Amino acid sequence: MRFSAASAAALFLACLLCLAFPARSDEMEVPPESLAAEQPVQDQDIAVREALDSLLDAQRAxxxxxxSLSQKMGRDINAMTGAFRKNITLLQQExxxxxxxxxxxAGNPALLAFLTEQLQRILEKINTHLVPILSDMETLRQKKQALDILEKSLSSYADPEEHRRMETLLGNASRNISILLERMENAAAPAREIAEKAEQRVNALMLSMPSMWKDYYLESSGHFYDLAEWGQDIRAMSSFRETLSVHASTALPSSLRDWLNALARMASAFVLLLLAAWTLRGAARRSLPAGARPGVERVLRNSFLWIALGISLHFSAWADGRMFQMLASAGTMFLCWGELALAWDLYDMDRPERRLLTPLWPLFPPLIAGMLxxxxxxxxxxxxxxxxVVQVIDLWRAHRRPLPPETPQRTALRLHHWQRWITLIISLAGFARLSILINMFLTACLSTSMLCLAIVRVNKLIESRMPQSGMTAVMAGLAAALILPLVFLAVVSATALWMLAYPGGGFVLQHVASLGFSVGGFSLNAMQVLSILIAFYLAKTLIAVGNTFMAGMTSQFSSLPPTLLLPFQTIYRYLLWAVFGLYALKAMGFNLSSLSMIAGGLSVGIGIGLQNVVQNFTSGLLVIFSRSIREGDVVETGGVLGVVKKINIRSTVLQTYDNATIFVPNSSFLGGTFTNWTHNNRRVRKDITVGVAYGSDVRECMEIMLGIAREHPKVxxxxxxxxxxxxxxxxxxxLRLFFWVRDYDDSLTASSDIRLKINDAFAERGIEISFPQMDVHMRGDNRLLLEKAPDGAEG
Known part of the structure; x- marks a missing residue:
């Protein structure tokens, strides 16, 4: 039990109580009535003494x-430090x-990578051996601090004999702990020194590794016709066996326990994948039509098994944060073959009776040879x-091998043939390693392209068998639009596994990801560009999916007005593009807080310079949500009559009956007066005015006009x-005829038909349709008398 702050506080409280109630002198005469009052004080003294006694007993214990602990550790220190020094000596030699x-x-980054892993394992083992001894040292330091506290409290012992005994015990314990700490520190010092050196060496190798891998692939590996260099390489073969053993010790499990753990991880992953395949097969048999089941079963019994085996090997290659390179490479080989087989199985999904061997198998042997x-x-x-030799044999076999009849596979093999000539030229130039890397990359691109093409073909096959209308069709299209981009992204990302299986693949990926350019304080690398492209594709896909979903919802539910479709689609589209823009700026390194300050400063100037644009933008939003005009409405504004084709944020597109397209600013609909002929519905009232001559039977004329209107099919x-x-x-x-037409577009033809029938009916009945005229009547008793002017007088 440690002498803590609580114990010190209790001791201090006891002292205060003693001072508060001092002992009385024996010579003082105490009155009888005071004895009863002093009884509580005596009880408190007894309690304080008991508290002090328990505190001293705890300190003694x-x-x-x-x-006792120091003695026990002293007896075990020789065996512990002896075993520790023996292990550290072996690790030091290693x-x-x-x-x-x-x-x-120094010039072989592949070997250096394996040696770096070996150094990391040595460092891990040293730290593992150091943990127990460091833990014991920490325990002894804590006990030493407890002894220092107890030493300060020895003055509280009133008995001199007890004081000397406790002082002797404390001195012996403190001396034992000091000796133990010194011996443990001496034993741990070499291990710490080796760990420090190993860590420094690992850090130095990790810093130089990217440049060494770059030189490994981009520098010439020598010409095969240089005999002097051949002799140098043959002499270096003496160390190949040792290099291979070091390679195997890091690239493969080094102990039986590691092998058993790797096999257990592989078996568990493979069994889980087989259970998933079995479940998927049962679901396919229950839900898919009979014509689609054989294609799914073909995938599960052919390409899926290879992919499952490759994934299982990759899973077994990772243990405790490190990777066994050869197991991962074997897993990649199975994954490559499985991907080629899957591309063929999906391409032939509707023809499961065809052969299982993919026509793209010639891509696989050079890939495996280069990897090995x-x-x-x-x-x-x-x-x-x-x-x-591998490339020449592959070219010779390609020349003798007939091309498959399928167009995509035939094109892929032709591209592979030209690729082989390119890599052969690079090899002849002395860059064999670079040629192998290029071959792997181009083969991965061809395989990924074939797989994406097969996925598109399967998607079209699924769409052809899905219902073309109804809510099921909408949900199926929505699911396909969401899942298909993710599948493509996963397929393209799987290419990185091909690179990781090659020596230095991780460093090559890091180098490619860091490629970029800098302009002033702005920099952009390949990963940033890739992330922006992925975000752009996802934003575009989500916009298409959202628009399709909203269109399907309005067509399926009659309670949702179709006129709301465009406003919500517009806001949804602008919102997603705004989010993408902010992400792109953030990905490129822009500070969004600074950007907001700049935007705030420029907003005033932009608002003045783009006043009309902002006004039309605001007016467009108000027009969209106020629903004063909608697509398909017949609108008349500023003497222009036309049909609303589209309402944009800035302007509204009208199409006149003369087939002219007119763009009307949205602000004119809010600031001016316009007529919407079809705002409530498509019905419209028309009128026809007919003037008949005086003397005609007006009632008969009205009956004729009413009968003609009632008989017209569009009235x-x-x-x-x-x-x-x-x-x-x-x-x-x-006379004025009023009638209603079902659709505004039929109003002109209906009016023309009714006018023709009225004209024919009046003509048959001798009713004269009046027109403006003037009659001049000459009266016979009012003759114009012409007076002859008298002759002029003679002069």
């Missing part, structure tokens, strides 16, 4: 415990060996000659047509 190999393998050459990497000239019977005798004109009796 704590000191005894510390002394560190010296690996460090010496790293010095001689880079993994083992005996010496440069052997890689150069062996890779040349509504509710409201009923009506005729009014409107005016006694200067030369006619004016």
């Amino acid at each position: 704590q000191l005894t415990e510390i002394f 560190f010296q060996k690996v460090s010496a190999l790293s010095q001689t393998a 050459l880079l993994i083992f990497d005996p010496f440069p000239h052997f890689i150069c000659v062996a890779w040349l 509504l019977l509710r409201p009923e047509p009506s005729v009014l005798f409107t005016e006694f004109g200067a030369s006619s009796l004016d």
Whole structure:
């Protein structure tokens, strides 16, 4: 039990109580009535003494415990430090060996990568051995602090004998702990020194690794016809066996336990994938039509097994944050073959009876040969000659092999044939490793392209068998639009696994990701460009999916007005593009807080300079949400009559009946007056004015006009047509026919038809349709007398 702050507080409280109630003198005469009052004081003294006694007992027990622990650790220190020094000595020898190999393998980044992993394992083992001894040292330091506190409290012992005994015990315990700490520190010092050196060496190698891998692939590995260099490589073969053993110790599990763990991880992953395939097969049999089941079963029993095996090997290759390179490479080989087989299985989904072997199999042997050459990497000239032999054999077999009849596969093999000539030229120039890397990259691109093409073909096959209308069609299209981009992204991202399986693949990916350019304080690398492109594709896909979903919702639910579709689609589109723009600026390194300050400063100037644009933009939003005009409405504004084709944020597009397209600013609809002929519905009332001659039977004329209107198929019977005798004109009796037409577009033709029938009916009945005229009447008794002017007088 440690002498803590609480114990010190209790002791201090006891002292205060003693001072508060001092002992009385024996000579003082105490009155009898005061004895009863002093009884509580005596009880408090007894409680204080008991508290002090328990505190001293606890300190005594704590000191005894510390002394016993120091004695026990003293007895075990020899065995513990002996085993520790033995383990550290072995690790020191292993560190010296690996460090010496790293010095001689300065030009071989593949070997240096394996040696770096070996150094990291040595460092991990050293830290593992250091943990127990460091933990014991920390425990001893805590006990030493407890002894220092107990030493300060020895003055509280009133008994001199007890004081001396406790002082002796405390001194012995403190001396034992000091000796133990010194011996443990001496034992741990070499291990700490080795760990520090190993960490420094690992950091130095990791810093130099990217440039070494760059030189490894981009520098010439030598010419196969250079005999002097051949002799140098043959002499270096003596160290190949040692290099291979170091390689195997890091690229493969080094102990039986590691092998069993790797096999257990592989088996568990493979069994889980097989269970998933079995479940998927059962679901396909229950839900898919009979014609689609054989294609799914073909995928599950062919390409899925290879992919499952590759994934399982990759899963087994990762353990405790490190990767066994050879297991990962084997997994990549199975994944590559599985991807090629999957592209063929999906392409032939509707023809499962065709052969299982993919026509793209010629891409696989050179890929495997190049991977093995880079993994083992005996010496440069052997890689150069062996890779040349592989390419020549592949070209010879390609020349004799007929091309498949399928267009995509035939095109892929032709591209692979030209690719082989390009890599052969690069190999002849002495860049065999670069040629192997280019071959892998181009093969991965061809395989990924074929797989994406097969996925598109399967998607079209699914769409052809899905319902073309109804809510099921909408949800199926929505699911396809969401899932298909993710599938494409996963397929393209899987290409990175091909790179990781090659020596230095991770560093190559890092180098490619860091490629970019800088202008002033602005920089952009490949990863930023890739993330912006992915975000753009996702934003575009989400916009298309959202628009399709909203269109399907308005067509399925009659309670949703179709006129709301465009406003919501417009806001949804602008919102997603705004989010994409902010993400792109953030990805490029712009500070959004600074951007907001700049935008605030420029808003005033922009508002003045773009006043009309902002006004039309605001007016467009108000027009869209106020629903004063909608697409399809017949609108008349500023003497222009036309049909609303589209309402944009800035302007509204009208199409006149002369087929002219007119763009009307949205502000004119809010600031001016316009007529919407079809705002409520498409019905419209028309009128026809007819003037008949004076003396005609007006009632008969009205009955004729009403009958013609009622008989016309485009005239509504509710409201009923009506005729009014409107005016006694200067030369006619004016009658006005009113009638309703179901659709505004039929109003002109209906009016023309009714006018023709009225004209024919009046002509048959001898009713004269009046027109403006003037009659001049000559009266016979009012003759114009002409007087002859008298002759002029003679002069």
